Amino acid sequence: MAGKVKTRDRILKTALALFNQEGEHQVSTVDIAAVMGISPGNLYYHFKGKEVIIEALYDDFEEEMRQVLSAPIKRALDIEDNWVFVYILFEEINDFRFFYYGLASVLERCPNLRPRFARLLKLKQETVDAVLTSLAKAGLVAFGPGEQAALATRLAAHLTFWLQYRDLTAPAQTGKNSGRAIINDGVYSTMIQIAPYIISHREPYAALLAEYFKKQG
Amino acid sequence: MAGKVKTRDRILKTALALFNQEGEHQVSTVDIAAVMGISPGNLYYHFKGKEVIIEALYDDFEEEMRQVLSAPIKRALDIEDNWVFVYILFEEINDFRFFYYGLASVLERCPNLRPRFARLLKLKQETVDAVLTSLAKAGLVAFGPGEQAALATRLAAHLTFWLQYRDLTAPAQTGKNSGRAIINDGVYSTMIQIAPYIISHREPYAALLAEYFKKQG
DNA sequence: GTCTATAAATGGATAGAC
DNA sequence: GTCTATCCATTTATAGAC
Numbered sequence: 001m002a003g004k005v006k007t008r009d010r011i012l013k014t015a016l017a018l019f020n021q022e023g024e025h026q027v028s029t030v031d032i033a034a035v036m037g038i039s040p041g042n043l044y045y046h047f048k049g050k051e052v053i054i055e056a057l058y059d060d061f062e063e064e065m066r067q068v069l070s071a072p073i074k075r076a077l078d079i080e081d082n083w084v085f086v087y088i089l090f091e092e093i094n095d096f097r098f099f100y101y102g103l104a105s106v107l108e109r110c111p112n113l114r115p116r117f118a119r120l121l122k123l124k125q126e127t128v129d130a131v132l133t134s135l136a137k138a139g140l141v142a143f144g145p146g147e148q149a150a151l152a153t154r155l156a157a158h159l160t161f162w163l164q165y166r167d168l169t170a171p172a173q174t175g176k177n178s179g180r181a182i183i184n185d186g187v188y189s190t191m192i193q194i195a196p197y198i199i200s201h202r203e204p205y206a207a208l209l210a211e212y213f214k215k216q217g
Numbered sequence: 218m219a220g221k222v223k224t225r226d227r228i229l230k231t232a233l234a235l236f237n238q239e240g241e242h243q244v245s246t247v248d249i250a251a252v253m254g255i256s257p258g259n260l261y262y263h264f265k266g267k268e269v270i271i272e273a274l275y276d277d278f279e280e281e282m283r284q285v286l287s288a289p290i291k292r293a294l295d296i297e298d299n300w301v302f303v304y305i306l307f308e309e310i311n312d313f314r315f316f317y318y319g320l321a322s323v324l325e326r327c328p329n330l331r332p333r334f335a336r337l338l339k340l341k342q343e344t345v346d347a348v349l350t351s352l353a354k355a356g357l358v359a360f361g362p363g364e365q366a367a368l369a370t371r372l373a374a375h376l377t378f379w380l381q382y383r384d385l386t387a388p389a390q391t392g393k394n395s396g397r398a399i400i401n402d403g404v405y406s407t408m409i410q411i412a413p414y415i416i417s418h419r420e421p422y423a424a425l426l427a428e429y430f431k432k433q434g
Numbered sequence: 435g436t437c438t439a440t441a442a443a444t445g446g447a448t449a450g451a452c
Numbered sequence: 453g454t455c456t457a458t459c460c461a462t463t464t465a466t467a468g469a470c
Contacts, residue, residue, distance in 0.1 A: 117385065
């Protein structure tokens with residue numbers, strides 16, 4: 001009764017897991033049904049097709065992402081808070097990584113997701129920009145003309161393409177907690193891009209970076 | 218006789234054009250044959266399948282790319298030379314843009330292209346690093362510890378993902394010379410990332426950037 | 435080298451019984 | 453809500469005639 005999970009939700013959960021594992025366009029609706037042990041017809045009763053499933057998953061993703069991105073708006077973050085913030089951001093992206101690995105495929109299949117994804121990218125960029133502004137106001141960082149906007153743009157792009165980049169440069173780790181390693185690398189490669197602009201407490205920041213780097217080694 | 222283009226080459230040329238226009242996985246072998254006005258059977262006589270076509274195209278791309286990337290090794294470049302260098306790099310990428318737009322799809326279909334693409338990315342990064350070294354030696358730029366390597370890495374990634382990023386942020390321009398605009402934006406967004414590290418001739422560089430920006434407006 | 439015809443395989447989708 | 457059975461469309465791939 002109360003513990004019984006609805007088939008609709010099980011479909012979404014299974015689809016997400018399979019998409020993340022194999023890539024969206026390698027997984028058919030029949031595959032999803034087969035893994036769940038239900039019939040394709042049953043699956044089609046709940047979702048008219050694969051597009052609808054993907055869009056439903058995107059709804060979930062966008063909602064969670066917007067929530068995460070609202071954190072720095074609510075209150076200013078110090079450097080360590082930002083560390084955690086970026087970590088959570090990457091965790092969220094990693095949870096729905098099939099969007100990021102197969103971006104082109106997904107947007108081809110679901111063209112109406114394109115403007116939504118673009119808007120989310122813009123929101124990332126604006127959020128990062130706001131964070132940088134608050135860091136600058138706190139006197140921790142300083143930017144030359146245009147540098148802050150450029151950095152915000154770059155970091156938003158970095159968030160978006162990091163998984164693809166990492167997949168290309170590092171061997172595809174199939175290990176247990178390889179997800180952790182990928183996230184850690186992502187956080188590190190993000191934070192190090194801020195380093196050149198730091199004007200006070202440079203040493204603690206460098207130490208933090210070094211320690212973080214050691215932990216993931 | 219001498220003017221007669223071999224069918225094999227026409228297939229490659231047509232496939233490349235279609236892939237770039239519509240995206241690789243939207244174009245079937247039948248489509249290619251139809252556009253050329255030959256039969257699918259004939260196409261299969263020349264290429265065993267789509268993979269083989271894609272790999273042949275990648276052979277061409279890699280060869281040209283390696284040639285372009287060898288330029289800065291042969292002789293040191295000044296700032297203006299580098300401008301041209303980056304422009305040619307983006308032109309080359311744009312000529313085979315279907316690899317970059319649908320990277321995940323392509324690598325799923327042709328897994329043996331993955332290590333080759335990864336090696337090419339590494340070569341880009343090493344080349345950029347060499348260019349930065351020569352600029353630093355000429356006293357035009359200066360880097361803190363680790364900054365040069367980080368910048369080289371970022372620029373190589375930028376070259377690789379620029380098309381995807383631009384496609385997401387800017388409306389898909391179907392105009393005549395939209396390719397030019399995309400390339401110009403790519404060059405600009407690359408060169409501006411070097412700006413923070415310039416220590417001499419800052420003004421001429423800024424002027425160059427501004428002028429370039431005006432041209433593409 | 436090139437064609438026609440057709441096979442084989444897949445993935446998306448629906449109808450109707452239970 | 454769920455299943456079985458089936459159909460349709462697309463794409464890849466091959467056989468054999470010209």
